[in-house]
Amino acid sequence: MSRVGGCMITEANGKGILYMHLSHLIVKPDCISLHKESIIGGTCHEVLHQHTWLKEKKIVVKPDQGIKRRGADGLIKLNVDLGGAVQWLKEFDAKNNVRKLVSTDTPGKCIQQFLLEPFVPHDLEEERYFAIYSELECDVILFYEKGGVDIGDVDSKASKVCVPLKEPLDEAAVHELLSERVTAADERGKLSEFIKELFQLYRDLHFTYLEINPWIVSLLLTQNSVICICTNNSSKVVREKIHVLDIAAKLDRNAQSLCKDKWSSEVQWTKKAGREQIKEEKHISSLDATCAGSMKLTVLNKTGHLWAVLGGGGTSLMLADTMDTMACLEELACYSQFTKLDANELYELLTTVIGLMLEEEKDGNGKALMIGSIANDIVTMIKLKKMSGEGIFRALDEYKDKLRAANISLIIRSNVGVVSEKNEKVPSELAELGIPIFVFGGDVPIRELVNFALKKTSDPPSNQPRATYQVETPEVGSPPSKCKKYCLPEEELIFTKDTKVVAVNMIPPGLQGMVDYDIHLRQRDSVYLCYSQAFQQAED
Template identity: 35%
Template sequence: MAQRGIREYDAKRMLAAYLPEFSGGKFKLPEERALVTPARSIDEAASEHPWIKEKKLVVKPDQLFGKRGKHGLILLNADFDEAKRWIEERMNSVADITGVKGRLTHFLVEPYIEHDEEYYIAIKDDREEDHIYFSTAGGVDIEENWDKVITIDVPIDRDMDDMDIRAELSKQIPEDKLETMEAFVKALYRFYKELYYAMLELNPFTIVNGNEVIPLDTVAKLDDTAAFWMAKKWGDIEFPAPFGRDLTPEEKYIKELDEKSGASMKLTILNPKGRIWTMVAGGGASVIYTDTIVDLGYGNELANYGEYSGNPTTDETYEYAKTILDLMTREKDPRGKILIIGGGIANFTDVAKTFQGIIKALKEYKQKLQEHNVKIYVRRGGPNYQEGLRLMKELGKEIGIPIEVYGPEMHMTRIVKLALEGGEQ
C-alpha cells in the first residue's frame, strides 16, 4: 500500500458525494466548497459559486499541513471582500510551518457555519485491524486531550455492521444522540473501506439539523495502488507534493506525461545522488521493491520511487525510462550504480512492448551507463514476457552493459537481495 495525502477539498468532495450512499440516506454534507489557486482567483470561483459572495466564509490553505489555526492561517466568519483581501495577501507568499518553508498556492473556501459541539474521529489502518478513534473533545488540542479519546478496533476479517460499537460510544455520547452517532461512525467506516482510504481524520466535525455532517477540518490519505479501480469514484484526484517540497523539473515532466496518458506514470526523487535506482511496473510492485530495499538496509541509497502501469505505449515508457536514466547518470559513484527494472506478473500490460521503449532509452544512454559502471537487474512476468526478457538479454550483449534477466520464477524480493548483496539465486 502506498499512502498518499490528498487535499482537504477532494476528501470533502468525496464525502459529500458518497456518505449519503453509505449511510442509507441518513447523512449528507454541504456541497458548497471551492478551491482558489494562482490559476483560479476567488472572483472566478465566485462567478461559478454565487454563495461565495452571499455567505460568511471560512478560508484556509489546503496544502497537506496541519495546525493552520495555530499558525494564524485560518480566516473565520469573513465576507467576500475580507476573504479576497486575505487570500491575495498570502497567495504565493512563503510560510514557515514548524521549520518547513513552502509557498502558499491553494486555498479552500467554504461557508462559515455556527455550531455548538465539536467531535473528533479518525480511522487508520494497521496490519491486522483498523483503528477508529473518537472523542467529544475535538479541536486543535486533541493531542493534549488524548486521554479523552476512545478506540474501537475493527479486525480485517470482521464486518463493521456486525459489531456492537454502541457500548464504547456510550462512554461519551448521551443516550439521545447515541443512535445517530453510531450510524454516522459506521457509515464513515464504510466510506473509508469502500473508497480505499488509508487514513481519514475529521477534526473537528459537528452534526447540525440532525443529519448534516460538517467536517470543519479534514486530513486524508488514499491507497494509491487502488487508483485504477477507483478512477471513476475518486474523480479528478490530485496527489500534491508534501508542503515545502516543490516538484523537480523531471517530476513535473512525468506528472504531465501521466496526466496526458490513459496509463499511469509516477516519479518521486528521493536522493538524486543515490546509488540504487528503480524502474518498476505496477503500484503494488513498486511498494514491495521499495520496502525490500529499505528492509535490507539500503534506504539511504535509494534514489527514486515510482511506477509505470496501465499498459503504457512504447513511446511513453521510452520517455519515462529516459528521464530516469538521465537522472541516474548525472553524478558518479565509485562503487557503480544499480538499476532494477522490475514488476510483478502483469495482467494486461504487454511486457515486450513496454520493454521496447526501455531498450530504446538504454541504447541511447549506452556510453553514460558504461561510464557510471551501471549494472542492471530485470525481473518481469505477464503477457509476452518471454519475448521481452529475450530482448533484454540480447541488449546486454549489444551495449556491453551487465544485465541479469529473470522471469516470474524469481521472487520479487529475491531479485532485490540479489542485486544489492549478490550471491546465488
C-alpha cells in the same frame, strides 16, 4: 501493526463523497477547491456566479493538498470576506508559512490549491473528533468528545475499537465507543446511527483513512424532516444533522475500477509532497501512467552532487537512508527508480535526469550519476546494446560532450555478474565516450560509493570480496543435541529441507538467478514451488 496505505484526496472531494451517500445525515457542503492564482487574479468569475455565498458570507480559506495540522501551523484563515481571503493569499508566501512544510530548496511552488467554504459560527465545546483507519487485520475507529486544533495526542485520549476485516460493526462495539463519552441517551442514539452508516460507507468505498476533525451538530430548518426535534410551523421543522468542518481522507487507488461510480465523476487526488511538480517530474509521471513497467522521479535538491537512476525502489530508499545516516542527505539530488522499462522508456528517464544535472553546476566540482540494477546485469546489456542497456548507451552517447564539459562522472552498480577489481568489466564502448566511468559490484557498501561520489575519497572502492563474519550453525534438521542455541528443537522447526517456497510478485530475472543458484547448490529440484504475478485489472 502498521497502517495500510492509500492515496490522499482533496478535502472538497472528500466532503462531496460523504454527502453523496449520507445526505440524510450530514449538512450539504458548500466548498470549492481552486488554484491560488485564480483566486488572487480574480479569474474565477464563473465560480463566483455559481457560489453567491462567496460574496455574501464570511468564509474560511485553507490549503487543500493533504497537509495535516494546518491550524497549528497558521495555515488557515477564518471568518473573513472574499477580499480578506485574497489579501491573506497574497501575503501567504511572504510570511514564510511554506517553510514549515517543505524545504526552500524544493523546486516548484509549495502550496497552490486552496479550499474556500462558508464560516460556521459555533462554540469550541461543540467540536467533536472521529476517525477510522485500516490496519492489516482490522479497521480501527476512534471517537473523542473534544475536537479541533488543540486536540493533542488523540490516540491516548479517544475511545478506540478494532473491527476485524471480515466482521461487521455491531451494537456492542458502538456502545463501547460512546458509553463513556456521551451521557445523553438521545444524542448517543443519533451518533450511533451516524457511526454505523459512516463505517459501512468507509468499507464499501474502500477508504483506508478517514478523519473528521472537527465536526459539530447543526440544527436546520427544512421542509421534509426525518429526525424531528421540535416544530413551530406545520410546513417547517427543525432537523439535526452532522456538519463536517474538516476532513482528511485516503482511498485505495487499486479499487478505482470497482468504485468509480461511487466515488464521484472524477476523484481529485492531492498533489504529492505539498508542492507542485516541475515539468520534468510531470513528464516522467505521464510516461509512468502509460508504460507497462514503472518509472518515478522526484527532485529533492537541484544543487545536490549525487544523482541516481536505480532499478527498484528498495535500492533508492537504501541510498537515501545511508546518506541520511552519513549526514549528507542534502547532497542527494533526486529520488528516481525504474522497473521493467524498455530501451526507449529508460532513455527518456535517463535523459530527463541528465538534463536536470546540466542545468546548474555546483562549485565547478562536477556531479556524479549513479546507475544500477539489483536484478539485471546492466553492464553487459550496455555492452551488447540490448533491452534497457541500449537506452542507457544512447542517452550517454547523445550527451557525452556536455557530460565531459560538466565534469560529470558515471558510477554503475551491478549486483548481477562478476565485477573485476580493476574495473576491467567496463565495456570499450563506454570507455570511448570519454566520461569517467566506474563499475562496482553489489558487495561494495553503498557508504563507500557515496564517499567516492561526493569526492570525500580520491581512490575508488575496491571490488575485492569483503571480509565476512560467519557463525557456525548446524545443518537444517540436525538433532536438538547438536543445535545448541542456534536453532529450535526438532519438533518446533518451522522450515526443513523439504520446505517449498511460493514466489509472489518478484521480478522474473531476479527470481531466475535465485532458482539457478538454488539448483546449483542442492543438485536437485528447486525449493521454489511456483511463481505468482498479480496484474492490475484494466479499466473500461
